[in-house]
Amino acid sequence: MKSLEIGRPIPRVDAYSKTTGQERYAADYYGENLVWAGVKRAGIAHALIKDIHIDDAKTLPGVISILTHKDIQGSNRQGMIRKDQPVLADNKVNHCGDAVALVLAEDKASLHKALDLITLDLEPLPGIFDPEKAIGEGAPLVHEGHPQGNVLFKGVLETGDIEIGFKECHAVVEACFELPHQEHAYLETEAGWAILKENGQLKIVVSTQSPFRDRSEVAEALGINVEKVRIIAPYCGGAFGGKDGVTVQTLLGLAVFHCPGRPIKMWWDREESFLASPKRHPARLYYRLGVKPDGALHALDVRFYYDTGPYDHLGGAVMALGLEHACGPYRISNVSLKGFCVYTNSPIGGAFRGFGVPQVTAAMEQMMDMMATQLGLSPFEIRKRNAIRCGDKNPIGISVTGSTGFEECLKTLEEHYLWKKRNEWKSKAGPFKKRGVGIASVMHGMGYGPVVPDFANAKIELTREGKFRVFSGVVDIGQGNASTYLQIAGAILNQDMAHMELVLPDTESALPSGSASASRTTSTFGNALIGAAQSLKHRVLQRAAIYFMAKEIKEVDLIPGGVNHFTTGKEIPLSEMFHILDDSEKVAAYTFTAPTAKENPTEDQNLRLHGVPHLIFSYGVHLCYVEVDELTGNIEVKRYLAVSDCGRIINPQTFEQQIHGGIAQGIGYALCEEFIVKEGRVRTPDLATYIIPTALDVPEMDSIPLESYEPTGPFGLKGAGEISIDGPLPAIANAVADACGVRLFRSPFTPERVLKALKERENREFEH
Amino acid sequence: MKRVFLPHNLEELWRIIAGEPKADIYAGGTDLLVKLRQNLINTPSLICLERIEELKGVHEQGDEVMIGACSTHTSLLENPIIQRNFPVLTKALNVLASPLIRNMGTIGGNICTASPAADTLPPLYVLKAEVEIRSRSASRQMALKEFILGPGITCLKAGEIVSGIWVKKVPGFNLHHFEKVGQRKALAIAIVSLATLFKISGEEMVEDVRLAWGSVAPTVVTSNEIEAMLVGHRLSRQVLKKAAPIARAIVKPIDDIRASADYRRQVAENLLIRLGSVQK
Numbered sequence A: 001m002k003s004l005e006i007g008r009p010i011p012r013v014d015a016y017s018k019t020t021g022q023e024r025y026a027a028d029y030y031g032e033n034l035v036w037a038g039v040k041r042a043g044i045a046h047a048l049i050k051d052i053h054i055d056d057a058k059t060l061p062g063v064i065s066i067l068t069h070k071d072i073q074g075s076n077r078q079g080m081i082r083k084d085q086p087v088l089a090d091n092k093v094n095h096c097g098d099a100v101a102l103v104l105a106e107d108k109a110s111l112h113k114a115l116d117l118i119t120l121d122l123e124p125l126p127g128i129f130d131p132e133k134a135i136g137e138g139a140p141l142v143h144e145g146h147p148q149g150n151v152l153f154k155g156v157l158e159t160g161d162i163e164i165g166f167k168e169c170h171a172v173v174e175a176c177f178e179l180p181h182q183e184h185a186y187l188e189t190e191a192g193w194a195i196l197k198e199n200g201q202l203k204i205v206v207s208t209q210s211p212f213r214d215r216s217e218v219a220e221a222l223g224i225n226v227e228k229v230r231i232i233a234p235y236c237g238g239a240f241g242g243k244d245g246v247t248v249q250t251l252l253g254l255a256v257f258h259c260p261g262r263p264i265k266m267w268w269d270r271e272e273s274f275l276a277s278p279k280r281h282p283a284r285l286y287y288r289l290g291v292k293p294d295g296a297l298h299a300l301d302v303r304f305y306y307d308t309g310p311y312d313h314l315g316g317a318v319m320a321l322g323l324e325h326a327c328g329p330y331r332i333s334n335v336s337l338k339g340f341c342v343y344t345n346s347p348i349g350g351a352f353r354g355f356g357v358p359q360v361t362a363a364m365e366q367m368m369d370m371m372a373t374q375l376g377l378s379p380f381e382i383r384k385r386n387a388i389r390c391g392d393k394n395p396i397g398i399s400v401t402g403s404t405g406f407e408e409c410l411k412t413l414e415e416h417y418l419w420k421k422r423n424e425w426k427s428k429a430g431p432f433k434k435r436g437v438g439i440a441s442v443m444h445g446m447g448y449g450p451v452v453p454d455f456a457n458a459k460i461e462l463t464r465e466g467k468f469r470v471f472s473g474v475v476d477i478g479q480g481n482a483s484t485y486l487q488i489a490g491a492i493l494n495q496d497m498a499h500m501e502l503v504l505p506d507t508e509s510a511l512p513s514g515s516a517s518a519s520r521t522t523s524t525f526g527n528a529l530i531g532a533a534q535s536l537k538h539r540v541l542q543r544a545a546i547y548f549m550a551k552e553i554k555e556v557d558l559i560p561g562g563v564n565h566f567t568t569g570k571e572i573p574l575s576e577m578f579h580i581l582d583d584s585e586k587v588a589a590y591t592f593t594a595p596t597a598k599e600n601p602t603e604d605q606n607l608r609l610h611g612v613p614h615l616i617f618s619y620g621v622h623l624c625y626v627e628v629d630e631l632t633g634n635i636e637v638k639r640y641l642a643v644s645d646c647g648r649i650i651n652p653q654t655f656e657q658q659i660h661g662g663i664a665q666g667i668g669y670a671l672c673e674e675f676i677v678k679e680g681r682v683r684t685p686d687l688a689t690y691i692i693p694t695a696l697d698v699p700e701m702d703s704i705p706l707e708s709y710e711p712t713g714p715f716g717l718k719g720a721g722e723i724s725i726d727g728p729l730p731a732i733a734n735a736v737a738d739a740c741g742v743r744l745f746r747s748p749f750t751p752e753r754v755l756k757a758l759k760e761r762e763n764r765e766f767e768h
Numbered sequence B: 001m002k003r004v005f006l007p008h009n010l011e012e013l014w015r016i017i018a019g020e021p022k023a024d025i026y027a028g029g030t031d032l033l034v035k036l037r038q039n040l041i042n043t044p045s046l047i048c049l050e051r052i053e054e055l056k057g058v059h060e061q062g063d064e065v066m067i068g069a070c071s072t073h074t075s076l077l078e079n080p081i082i083q084r085n086f087p088v089l090t091k092a093l094n095v096l097a098s099p100l101i102r103n104m105g106t107i108g109g110n111i112c113t114a115s116p117a118a119d120t121l122p123p124l125y126v127l128k129a130e131v132e133i134r135s136r137s138a139s140r141q142m143a144l145k146e147f148i149l150g151p152g153i154t155c156l157k158a159g160e161i162v163s164g165i166w167v168k169k170v171p172g173f174n175l176h177h178f179e180k181v182g183q184r185k186a187l188a189i190a191i192v193s194l195a196t197l198f199k200i201s202g203e204e205m206v207e208d209v210r211l212a213w214g215s216v217a218p219t220v221v222t223s224n225e226i227e228a229m230l231v232g233h234r235l236s237r238q239v240l241k242k243a244a245p246i247a248r249a250i251v252k253p254i255d256d257i258r259a260s261a262d263y264r265r266q267v268a269e270n271l272l273i274r275l276g277s278v279q280k
């Protein structure tokens, strides 16, 4: 077998087990004497809890126990920055998905009966559902005690002088954009399994992105010793940010103490997942952009509101990342950016692939096209003239260092046949069809920012069977990073896949690492893994050199399954090396913490805590062909191209899957996905009403990686997990405007909205 | 838990029905199981028609075709008799749900569910299909448009099943067209649909036409008036534009999460306009 190499499309290690149904997800855990746990949810957006009637349910046969906030010893609060979400609601309900009572039952049927029998005595309060109104005078407060009222977090970034800047401008464009809640809709809904062991250990197997953080959250919310909590994180059946934080963990942790020794399972159905899980923040963004006569961007004034629902499910950090990306990959010297992350009684706004960036990109990239139209420039030309380069100051005043391939991306697009042949394609539209081509630039920061340490600890050991076992500290949520870890370690240790082994994250065996998020998963853990693999390799070779009586360590090298002594041609299997090495030599560990920006765009420590600024960015430019049906308003995306600068590519296939997946999810965000809740009632409760794209709705996609070299990344890579979801919405919007001269400021661009806009345009033309 | 009966022939079926008069009947289960999950089915037992061979298949009998009620959508899509004689039905089946659902769902189930958005109904209306109904002791046949009374309501009585659908061949109609507007390309519930049969002369003149709209009223909408307006003309924009307001007037759509009534009215009209550019 050939040893693993960087840059090759090796098949994913999870491919076979997943496609044959053998891989065990958290949702697949059962066990003898199983207890089913489930939650009674509020079903109302804002109310005082007067009473929770559990007596009828309690006496139901098959019911083991019913728990409320009164049964919680700890803080009963969970969250990552501001811990404001109760495990079980105590005095108030703050959104319709709030958990109020926890039922443990012998079987599913009794569980559902009991949940139906619990009644809540609620005193409704006026709800607040619009973030802008929520910060107005007299709005109902979501958290009475919060000093900033309904403002969870406000961020301001300013450079230059915005007033003077606009005075110096030759043309100004202004617009307001509105974007909806987007639901993650992962295949595997929230699921977990737990048991309280005899030694007092609380063991939780859960579909999560953040096992190490979950561990402390569970301990704190429930008032138990963190040492007693063990989290095991199998592959997630999708997560996209929705499992970056506690879902079933604390509820299971509470449950186990009421049936010690018995396994407990909680598995939300689709409707519960939709009701209770966090969503992409709905946003309203006010943009004003000014340029000099030559098309140079000169002033940008941005004010936006992110609706975070009632809890800080990373909402502040989401908003801060939006703020940092609000200007796109361009040079602008006078900038004023204000972002508000606001509490409401809407569903929880939280982490979702893109993390606040898709919203601002949607706005900025449409502004670029609107400005281009005003100036009579091509959308390409205006981007090219303003493209950010290495050595520039970015609009928030941070020097652009490291790999910066944005201009290269533009150049690649310009030479691509899809760009060159666009007019020919557009001219061939059939009857009642209008064709258009749109582009959008994207950029995406990597990692946690300057304050929260973006760290990973890798561990690798030599096994008795002569294999290298990698202990992954960062969950594979479906993106394939676990395979990439083996590829990285295998390449360094010169092994083939048969001699590599993987242990998925388990807080007992893996070393602490950050979450699977922020486009950092492969970069940060990969760097740690390189260190661990090199260290173990060195140790094995040192000992092998002695064994072969080699003069120099250079005379020996690892080969798949063994060590070779070049001078004699002799080999020793790794399984024998295992016996030569002392236990202390068979394992190596290494820590890596991602570098952070030296410059500081703000005195606001809180904004820094929430992640501003980032140091390393991936870049790209997207292009799409769309066809608009004038009779139905339907938009069909016919062709898509993404050119990306995500540094060097370790596995081209995995990379392409990330780009394709992000485009598909981005097409859904642009065209059909809109999670609707009216006065606390979910109007899109399931997959029949919440519309995600099918395979037929996604066009043929081309992905071209530029493969610049990022010196801080493992083998030169940068993050690639999120950037591709930033582009589709504005690229499609720009293509639609190109096709038929209408721009919708509210997404998704449903056929009904498009048809209405077409009609309005027709009426306007008629009047003139 | 519910008992599920799986009869293998009609005789067995009648015996089971007699013993389980309260049982619900199903074929592919793609509608019934959704309701079951939502706790909308309270019957103690279920009888599945899926294994009864007598209820499956497509049979050519002179100028008529009999489609077994339990034929799956996939089997009909692949059937040469259907492909040859009823392209309008094939076109609708092609955009019904997804391959997986089409493998399970049946044409009888689609009819008996009697959803305003059912995709096979507009084609079967323009084909003037008849429904064959059977019980242990009797058999009757009636026009599909008489059989369907409203959303989810049919003429089916206790102890009866739909055994087949009779469709006359339509050699005179040389252009079959079906268009469905949904929220995505597959797994979409129709917002508006239009099935059309045309007889177009060598001079591009409409000699005969049948139209049926889906999803814009409690049941499928047809219009003799519009059909009469089109006969004797070429399908020019002008002619269609004249007929379009009538389409708007005869549909009775609702507002729902998928679309507003206004949009449905507009599109019902616009799908008519499209007919001018449908390729033969």
Ligand SMILES: Cc1cc2nc3c(=O)[nH]c(=O)nc-3n(C[C@H](O)[C@H](O)[C@H](O)COP(=O)(O)OP(=O)(O)OC[C@H]3O[C@@H](n4cnc5c(N)ncnc54)[C@H](O)[C@@H]3O)c2cc1C
Pocket: B024, B025, B026, B027, B028, B029, B030, B031, B032, B033, B034, B049, B069, B070, B095, B096, B097, B098, B101, B104, B105, B106, B107, B108, B109, B110, B111, B112, B113, B117, B118, B119, B120, B156, B160, B161, B162, B163, B187, B188, B189, B190
């Ligand atoms: C995900 C999904 C997508 C769908 N998409 C579409 C779509 O795009 N277009 C569309 O039209 N439909 C769609 N459907 C609905 C459904 O698949 C179709 O209506 C299908 O044809 C139903 O057939 P069935 O055999 O599965 O019906 P079943 O569920 O078995 O039965 C439905 C009803 O009809 C009765 N019934 C069935 N057969 C008989 C019979 N022979 N005699 C008497 N009564 C009978 C049953 O008692 C039951 O009340 C979809 C369903 C799902 C789950």
